[in-house]
Amino acid sequence: xxxxxxxITACCVYANDQDESLLLSNYNHLPDYTITxxxxxxxxxxxxxxxxRSNAKGKIGNATxxxxxxxxxxxxxxxxxxxxxxxxxxxxxxxxxxxxxxxVLFTGxxxxxxxxxxxxxxxxxxxxxxxxxxxxxxEINNKGDFLPLWAICQGHEVIHICENKExxxxxxxxxxxxxxxxxxxxxxxFQSPLFATNRESVSLEVISILGSTExxxxxxxxxxxxxxxxxYPKFKQNFVVxxxxxxxxxKEFIGLVQSKNYPIFSMQFHPxxxxxxxxxxxxxxxSDGIFAMTYLSNFFVSxxxxxxxxxxxxxxxxxxxxxxxxxxxxxxxxxxxxxx
Numbered sequence: 001x002x003x004x005x006x007x008i009t010a011c012c013v014y015a016n017d018q019d020e021s022l023l024l025s026n027y028n029h030l031p032d033y034t035i036t037x038x039x040x041x042x043x044x045x046x047x048x049x050x051x052x053r054s055n056a057k058g059k060i061g062n063a064t065x066x067x068x069x070x071x072x073x074x075x076x077x078x079x080x081x082x083x084x085x086x087x088x089x090x091x092x093x094x095x096x097x098x099x100x101x102x103x104v105l106f107t108g109x110x111x112x113x114x115x116x117x118x119x120x121x122x123x124x125x126x127x128x129x130x131x132x133x134x135x136x137x138x139e140i141n142n143k144g145d146f147l148p149l150w151a152i153c154q155g156h157e158v159i160h161i162c163e164n165k166e167x168x169x170x171x172x173x174x175x176x177x178x179x180x181x182x183x184x185x186x187x188x189x190f191q192s193p194l195f196a197t198n199r200e201s202v203s204l205e206v207i208s209i210l211g212s213t214e215x216x217x218x219x220x221x222x223x224x225x226x227x228x229x230x231x232y233p234k235f236k237q238n239f240v241v242x243x244x245x246x247x248x249x250x251k252e253f254i255g256l257v258q259s260k261n262y263p264i265f266s267m268q269f270h271p272x273x274x275x276x277x278x279x280x281x282x283x284x285x286x287s288d289g290i291f292a293m294t295y296l297s298n299f300f301v302s303x304x305x306x307x308x309x310x311x312x313x314x315x316x317x318x319x320x321x322x323x324x325x326x327x328x329x330x331x332x333x334x335x336x337x338x339x340x
Contacts (some may be wrong), residue, residue, distance in 0.1 A: 027191040027263050030146065030306040037102035037304030038311045039075050041087045041321070042133060043339045044109035044154070045126060059327045063338035069331060070276035071107045071152070072321055077275070077294070078301035082321040083311075086339050087129055094129075097319070098136055100311040103148045103304035106130060106155025108219070108270060110332075113161055113170065121165050123238050130155070131162035141262050148263035148303040153220055156257075156266040160224050165234050171225045174249040178219035178282040181269075183210045183243040183255050192242055192258050194265060196301060206295045215289030216245070216255070216269040217282075220315060223253040223268055245269070263303055271296045279330050 043065035065087045069298055072082050082273040085097060085104070098104070111126035123131060140147045151159050160169050185207060189195060210216060228245065229235045245255035245268065256267045271282050271293040311319075324337045 003085040004109070009194055017224070026196060027303060027306060028193050028197055029148070032302075032307055033308040034102060035079070037080045037301060037307065038083055038100070038316065039080045039103045039105055039301070039304055040083050040097055041071055041075075041100040041105045041107060042085045042130060042155070043067050043087050044107060045087060045111045046338075047110055055217055058282060060338065061340070063340045066336040067273075067321070067339065068107060068333035069335040069337060070272040071105060072124075072188070072337065073276045073299050074272035075105065078297045080301045080304060080312075081316075082322055083316070083319045084108075084324065084337070084339050085133065087126065091132065092148075094133060095136070097161040098133065098140065098147070100309050100315070101147075102307035102309050102311075103150065103300065104133060104137055106134075106149070106151040108153030108155065108156065111154065113158060114167070121167050123161075126159055127161055130158045133311070134159050134162045137264070138262055146263065146307050146308075147309070148300065148307070149265075150300045151264070151266040152272070153268060153270055155225065156254075156268050157222055159264070159266055160228075160235070162315060163234060163238055166232070169224070169228060169232070170222045171228065171253075173223045173251060174219060175218050175220040175247050178217060178273075178280055178334075179248060180282065180284045181245045182212055182214050183215055183216055183219060183245055183269075184252075185211045185243045189238050189242045192240070193244070193297075194258065197299075202295065205230045206292045209288045209292045211244075213283045213286075213288055215274065215286060216271075216290060217273040217277075217284055218245070218247075218269050220268060223247070227253050229254065236326040239266075265300070277334055279334060302329075 004194060045065050067084060075082055112124045113127045115122040115123055137147050137149045157170055195207055197203050239257040240260055241254055241257050243255040244252050246252055258265050274289045274293045277283050322335055324339060326335050326337050328335050
């Protein structure tokens with residue numbers, strides 16, 4: 001209760017010191033157009049190294065990419081349905097899906113960001129497709145057509161690469177094996193639509209939990225440093241840092257950001273693992289963490305309800321993630337959906 005009181009006090013202190021660019025990006029006032037949003041999740045390439053160390057060996061078949069099941073469950077638990085954005089799809093197919101889905105999620109993973117051994121930064125196949133979708137989401141919003149994007153871990157890193165095509169955009173961090181951390185929130189957190197909801201007591205409780213307890217799961221070797229934001233002004237021009245965190249060696253990195261101009265939210269931590277990943281002892285499964293991460297899921301899915309896109313029923317039946325096979329892996333993920 002003391003922590004909650006301090007959070008409320010801080011909210012009042014910063015109420016008169018608001019960033020107008022953030023206020024212009026508050027989407028909570030928009031009407032809902034659907035109660036069952038369809039979210040597109042970008043797949044990740046299957047790593048032969050990871051497959052060889054998991055229970056998926058010999059079960060992959062002709063699949064070339066996958067989506068960790070926990071990301072799917074993270075959205076479905078808040079009332080969304082999921083369609084895959086496959087790396088093997090043509091740009092025309094991606095464009096068609098982006099015109100119909102109500103939101104996009106970029107997952108964590110281990111795909112390379114750059115073409116191997118290149119002396120200049122050239123996007124890998126994964127980065128090229130991710131950046132195409134990222135820029136397309138911004139283009140759609142620029143036309144007044146609301147479409148939110150949520151980026152986690154690798155997804156968080158790749159959208160920074162999309163904004164700044166330089167090798168040193170991404171830095172090395174001491175983040176494996178997985179660990180849990182509290183978040184060092186900035187004053188802007190109280191101005192973000194992520195927590196500026198009609199349920200103020202709930203949002204303040206979530207801020208208190210995330211800011212005071214080690215419930216945010218991290219599993220990364222890479223990240224975005226504070227110095228990177230200082231070196232490249234475009235990041236501060238395009239994003240507002242809502243929190244920073246510290247790796248195992250005490251090095252600070254960007255934990256959570258919001259786009260200044262678009263409904264895009266990006267985080268280094270994994271809000272899906274608290275609820276749905278159990279094979280690593282390091283993952284936090286306490287009730288406070290699950291409460292906080294469920295709040296994040298509810299928030300993003302609620303943004304999806306504000307998209308006026310229409311996904312035709314007949315096409316939806318053949319596009320839903322449920323038509324794809326799921327394999328038990330118990331390595332990185334409990335299970336994953338295979339995309340052929």
